[in-house]
Amino acid sequence: MRKSPNVIITGTPGVGKTVHCEQLAQETGLRHLSINQVAKDRECYDGYDEERKSWIVDEDKLLDAIEDEVLQGGYLIDWHACDLFPKSWIDLVVVLRCPSTSIFHDRLSARGYKDDKLQENLDAEIFGLLLEEAREAYDEEIVVELTSEKDDDVESNCERIVSWINTWKASQAE
Numbered sequence: 001m002r003k004s005p006n007v008i009i010t011g012t013p014g015v016g017k018t019v020h021c022e023q024l025a026q027e028t029g030l031r032h033l034s035i036n037q038v039a040k041d042r043e044c045y046d047g048y049d050e051e052r053k054s055w056i057v058d059e060d061k062l063l064d065a066i067e068d069e070v071l072q073g074g075y076l077i078d079w080h081a082c083d084l085f086p087k088s089w090i091d092l093v094v095v096l097r098c099p100s101t102s103i104f105h106d107r108l109s110a111r112g113y114k115d116d117k118l119q120e121n122l123d124a125e126i127f128g129l130l131l132e133e134a135r136e137a138y139d140e141e142i143v144v145e146l147t148s149e150k151d152d153d154v155e156s157n158c159e160r161i162v163s164w165i166n167t168w169k170a171s172q173a174e
């Protein structure tokens with residue numbers, strides 16, 4: 001039994017996963033597990049996609065690399081995909097959303113995203129692809145959609161997530 005929950009923080013690239021995870025890690029002591037970083041550090045790749053100019057993550061290798069740690073509990077799992085993580089590992093799934101297309105467009109442009117890459121991510125956000133993926137993969141009562149447009153949203157979202165984590169811990173201690 002985990003004493004501390006595992007929380008997936010997911011959403012389209014640029015939606016605010018890193019910002020939320022860093023603040024939550026400070027406030028809760030849960031560890032920020034950036035899957036991009038893990039894949040890079042532990043070389044969980046299965047080739048390079050020339051068109052997208054990005055490495056293709058080998059999901060089996062990645063899961064093997066993190067399994068022992070994640071099963072201990074207490075991780076904030078930060079990635080732009082979620083359905084690969086087994087249900088039994090996960091206690092809460094937070095899907096961050098940016099409903100304002102103009103704010104989201106500006107964020108992606110500021111990152112240097114252009115043309116197809118920018119459009120692909122804008123479309124993914126408009127259509128809510130990550131929310132759909134999360135709802136298909138996990139029980140609906142553990143999937144939460146939160147807005148991440150403004151600085152104030154980060155504060156209020158983190159407050160809600162901290163309170164949920166505390167409730168989860170208290171229920172486990174009963």
Ligand code: DAT
Nearest residue numbers: 013014015016017018019148149150151153
């Ligand atoms: P992700 O990790 O999902 O790719 P990020 O946390 O790196 O996204 O955020 C991308 C940029 O957008 C970064 O400059 C911070 C900004 N940002 C994200 N969420 C925000 C919010 N709710 N309010 C203001 N800025 C935000």
